[in-house]
Amino acid sequence: xxxxxxxxxxxxxxQVLNNINLNLNRGECIALIGPNGCGKTxxxxxILGMVLPDTGAxxxxxxxxxxxxxxxxxxxYMPQIGRYPENMSIGQVTxxxxxxxxxxxxxxxxxxxxxxxxxxxxxxxxxxxxxxIQKVSATLAFMFNPKVLILDEPTAGLDPIASEVLxxxxxxxxxxxxxxxxxxxxxxxxxxxxxxxxxxxxxxVKLHSNTEELKKKTGEDTIAKSIIHLLKNEQA
Amino acid sequence: xxxxxxxxxxxxxxxxxxxxxxxxxxxSWSAFGLEDNxxxxxxxxxxxxxxxxxxMSVLFATIYVYxxxxxxxLLVSHPVKRSMIWRALFAGLSLSLVAAFxxxxxxxxxxxxxxxxxxxxxxxxxFLSVIFVAIAFLSSILTRDKAKGIGISIxxxxxxxxxxxxxxLFLFFQFADYPIEKFVVLMSxxxxxxxxxxxxLLRLDVSAMLGYTGAVFKDYFGTAGGxxxxxxLLSLWIIVPFMMxxxxxxxxxx
Numbered sequence: 001x002x003x004x005x006x007x008x009x010x011x012x013x014x015q016v017l018n019n020i021n022l023n024l025n026r027g028e029c030i031a032l033i034g035p036n037g038c039g040k041t042x043x044x045x046x047i048l049g050m051v052l053p054d055t056g057a058x059x060x061x062x063x064x065x066x067x068x069x070x071x072x073x074x075x076x077y078m079p080q081i082g083r084y085p086e087n088m089s090i091g092q093v094t095x096x097x098x099x100x101x102x103x104x105x106x107x108x109x110x111x112x113x114x115x116x117x118x119x120x121x122x123x124x125x126x127x128x129x130x131x132x133i134q135k136v137s138a139t140l141a142f143m144f145n146p147k148v149l150i151l152d153e154p155t156a157g158l159d160p161i162a163s164e165v166l167x168x169x170x171x172x173x174x175x176x177x178x179x180x181x182x183x184x185x186x187x188x189x190x191x192x193x194x195x196x197x198x199x200x201x202x203x204x205v206k207l208h209s210n211t212e213e214l215k216k217k218t219g220e221d222t223i224a225k226s227i228i229h230l231l232k233n234e235q236a
Numbered sequence: 237x238x239x240x241x242x243x244x245x246x247x248x249x250x251x252x253x254x255x256x257x258x259x260x261x262x263x264s265w266s267a268f269g270l271e272d273n274x275x276x277x278x279x280x281x282x283x284x285x286x287x288x289x290x291x292m293s294v295l296f297a298t299i300y301v302y303x304x305x306x307x308x309x310l311l312v313s314h315p316v317k318r319s320m321i322w323r324a325l326f327a328g329l330s331l332s333l334v335a336a337f338x339x340x341x342x343x344x345x346x347x348x349x350x351x352x353x354x355x356x357x358x359x360x361x362x363f364l365s366v367i368f369v370a371i372a373f374l375s376s377i378l379t380r381d382k383a384k385g386i387g388i389s390i391x392x393x394x395x396x397x398x399x400x401x402x403x404x405l406f407l408f409f410q411f412a413d414y415p416i417e418k419f420v421v422l423m424s425x426x427x428x429x430x431x432x433x434x435x436x437l438l439r440l441d442v443s444a445m446l447g448y449t450g451a452v453f454k455d456y457f458g459t460a461g462g463x464x465x466x467x468x469l470l471s472l473w474i475i476v477p478f479m480m481x482x483x484x485x486x487x488x489x490x
Contacts, residue, residue: 083309084306
């Protein structure tokens with residue numbers, strides 16, 4: 001569904017992405033992991049068209065995304081730190097996004113109800129806490145039933161209950177055959193959600209594998225341990 | 237279009253824009269009230285407009301564009317054309333600042349000055365607002381650093397509003413023995429502020445005070461053709477900086 005062909009990106013002297021080739025398909029729920037500054041967010045932003053790669057192409061559903069914007073109607077994106085216009089209320093932001101998306105399909109108001117967004121409808125974005133902003137971001141990402149979900153550190157800042165709600169929602173989306181891409185530092189959080197792993201380091205994809213295969217290969221019982229196992233072997 | 241609606245609403249609710257409109261109104265009403273004849277009042281108001289309108293437009297627009305980073309980031313992950321976002325921001329800022337100008341200074345000008353002059357002043361003020369919004373867009377896309385961007389904007393304003401005049405005057409006196417009037421006319425086209433000043437001064441018939449140069453100006457800018465050329469130049473001052481910023485914005489990493 002999403003294919004990246006040889007994409008590279010430099011920020012000044014820093015090579016952030018180095019010839020990334022990936023093929024992601026529906027039904028996959030992938031943990032995108034790696035140390036800080038390894039290019040995770042840049043990769044995500046390239047897929048979203050926010051960062052334009054220096055070389056290479058990104059193919060979405062068989063079409064190159066360059067110069068296109070309509071493919072984004074199929075993506076729900078939850079940023080790491082949701083930044084919203086301060087003067088707008090939750091309601092205004094939601095209405096504006098609805099207007100831009102202009103979708104005829106029924107909306108998914110599941111998270112809207114579970115996070116009780118309606119009760120904060122008129123609150124200004126600047127008065128919201130980090131966790132509440134994350135809730136708004138999550139609600140917006142899931143609202144339009146997108147085929148692809150890109151979640152950048154989705155549970156950071158959420159309280160345990162909200163975090164659990166969101167996890168359930170992600171699992172349900174996976175069962176529905178959507179493609180989900182999650183970045184996180186906390187591998188333990190993703191353990192029971194994901195079925196694939198991409199490990200990045202210094203702009204390179206070190207590992208792209210199914211979780212079952214990875215565990216079998218390394219003989220460990222969790223993804224976290226498997227990754228550490230691999231890293232240690234590499235150094236030795 | 238929907239983006240434009242939200243941008244315009246957001247700016248109009250902004251207290252600074254309201255304060256700007258009120259300040260312009262206070263200045264204009266008091267200038268017209270204090271001067272005994274309307275023509276003098278017009279001159280005072282003109283000087284206020286030529287100084288404050290560009291400053292306010294360029295500063296407010298620069299800061300607003302930087303503060304809209306979140307808004308831009310929010311929208312680019314949705315199916316919207318990038319150029320649409322930039323255009324909507326530009327249109328929103330221009331419309332709001334022009335509205336503030338017309339509400340604040342336009343009404344007293346219409347009431348006190350004679351109709352043709354008033355229309356000319358309002359057109360010039362509106363042009364200046366939009367031109368300096370366009371310049372603000374250019375300087376805010378040149379650097380990611382907000383302080384630097386605001387610095388560039390202030391420098392540009394300083395240059396157009398004050399330094400440029402000094403430069404022209406300096407050249408004028410240095411080469412007073414040579415026939416450089418035509419050259420001066422050409423130079424003045426290089427600053428939108430001066431272009432507006434000349435257009436209005438010519439309407440006021442104080443150009444006679446400007447001596448021979450005034451006569452040359454009248455020859456160039458007083459005619460219908462000169463007027464059209466002036467408006468074309470002013471439009472270029474909007475289009476060129478804005479298009480440059482748009483091209484850069486489309487290639488920018490967010």
